[in-house]
Amino acid sequence: MRRRITSQRQTVVSDVFYLILRRMRFPLLLLIGAYTVCVSGLAMIPGTDPVTGQISEPISLFDAFYVVSYTSTTIGFGEIPNPYNVMQRMWMTLTIYITVAAWSYSLVNLIALLQDKGFQNAAKLARFTRLVNQIRAPFYIVCGIGETGRMVCHGLDHLGLRFVAIELNASRLQELRMDEFGVDPPTVQADAKDPVILAQAGLTNPNCKGVVALTDDDATNQAIAVGVRLLAPRVPVLARIRDIETETHIGVFAGDIVINPFEQFAESLASAITSPERYRLRNLITGLPGQPIVPVESPPKGHWILCGYGRFGRMMAEELRAVGMSLAVIDERHFGEPGVDIKGSGTNSEDLLSAGISHAVGLVVGNASDPKNLSIAVTARALKHDLYVVVRQNVMKNTPLVEAFDTSLLMVPSQIVAREFLARITTPLLNRFLRLIPQHNEAECVQIYKKLAELDPGRYPEIWDLAISMTRAPALTPVIEIGGEVTVAHLCA
Known part of the structure; x- marks a missing residue:
């Protein structure tokens, strides 16, 4: 299977060439036929001597070809080597109409071919394959160029690493091409779960160091992981999964790095409540090297309110209850299910008062709509000014609105995934080190944090293997x- 895909990748340019010949076969044959008839006829018609007026030998084939060539393109240099007689001029008149019509037909077909979507895609794929084959440095294949994908691409570029981008959405791919990178990355509009596309993106190239699956569909990310595991078992896969069941299936392929941003944030928030110094240490280690450290206020212990009981809300509720926090869940759609206490949206004060906001210490707003989340947060802050508010931000374009509210802790799924993947890429052994953090108590974490923070004050330190x-x-x-x-x-x- 791998040999067949590699062979297909090597023949992409040849396929484009044969596509041109196949589509232009009749126009080319028409041109050849028209030139053959016109040149042969002109070379057989006797000429006239301009001095004596007697019949002379016909012009040579080369002269005939030369005359027909500049005549068919309507340049018209004149009659050579001598002025033509009536028969020659009649033939040249016929030649003009035949060759100009043949050229017009051929050009129309050529323009239609260049505008054909299939040909354009084949040409773009050939150029993409050529650019990938020219990469001589280690690179990563990024599948899915949404908000998270663009963050990963810019992070890789910041770290001096090359990457290849695959995206099915043309507008997203165009936005990436408009971004500024140290080296323009090869990009292609295609379905990343297609094994042939993965092979043409350099999956079997020895310089390929990993595949990052960040499409919007968990099933597609799973298909990418399966394809990579079968075609290139040595290449690691870093996949974003939002559904727990999909994550379980993908885990069958050992060695892959699977990140669920909802689960990871829920665990981090619970850890920040019970072990704030461990949370600060992990945040410092997984930050993008050289970027300013974002100070994080430790969440308090006590009664919490959760608005939204979707995939994120369920994980958040499970983790908060696991660490012994009192919790009231507000949700209208899932009311009646175990774990949901109040029917409502949380945008009105009655819902929040019913959830006990008067004695609450924290609020988690985890809906899939940023305006709705901000509306709930504003209402809650108006009822209790010192409330610790955690807001889920779904779209990066809403950053000015979120920053204007001044949240206590911001949950941005794209940033969580991008930071985690970049940390794993730069330091593959980091995960082993992170598993050692729970073995240290809070005082030891404080000491480790101080030592690491002193390496580059105010910025996330550089970590290497x-x-x-x-x-x-x-x-x-x-x-x-x-x-x-x-x-x-x-x-x-």
Whole structure:
């Protein structure tokens, strides 16, 4: 299967060439036939000597071809090598009509071919494949160029990494092409779950270091993961999944990195309530290197209100209740289901008062509509000014509105996924380190945070992997082989 796809990728340019020949076959044959008849006829008609007026030899084939060539293009240099007689001029008149008609027909067909969507797509795919094959540096394939995809692309460019973009939506792809990058990335409008497209995007290229699946459809992301696992098992997949069931299915293919932004944020908020210093440390480590550190206010313990019981709301409610928080859930659509306490939207004060906002310490607004979320947040703040408000932002274009409200904590799914993926790309071993954080108490996390923050004050520090081997660390390898303990302090000494 992989050999067949690779062969198809190598013949994309040839397919375009044969497509031109197939569509232009009759016009080309018509031109060849018209030239053959006109040149042959002119070369057989006897001429007239301009001095004696006697019949002379016909002009040569080369001269006839030369005359027909400039005549058919309506240039008209004149009669060579001698003035023509009546028969030659009659033939040239016929030649003019035949060749001009043949050229007109051919040009019309050529213009129609250039405007044909199928030919344009084939030509774009050929150019895309050529640009991908010219990449000589490590690169990633980004499937889906929505808000998260563009963030990942800019993050990769900021880190000096090349990438290839696949997007089915033409307007999204055009927006990406308008963005400024260090090197213009190869882009193609296509379905990323098509294995042939993945192969043409460089999946089997040794320089391909990973595939980032960020389409809007979980099933498509799953199909991409399956295709990559079968065609290039060595290539890791970083996929965004919003549905828990899809995440379970995708987990069958071990080695993939699957991020559910709703689940991850819910776990992070719960961790911030119970272990705020661990939360600050994780936030510092997973931040984009060099970017300003965003200060985060620790959420309080007590009674919370949750507005919206969709996919995000369910995970948020589960995590808050798991850490012992008192919770009241407001939702109109899912009222009657276990876990939903009040029927309503939360946009009016009656719903919030019924949920106990008078003694609440925090509010989570998790609907899929930014205007609705901000409306609930404004109403809640009017009822209680010191309320800790968590707002889910779905569209980046609404950032000015969200910033004007001054939320306590902002949940942006696209930023969560982009930051996590970029952290995993730059430091593949980071996940192992993050699993060690719960082993440290709050005081130890404070000390680690201070040490890391001092590396680049006010900005997220740069984190990298270090491989210990005989070639890179010949002095340490014998120590490790005999069971000696080597720490980071030894490496930094």
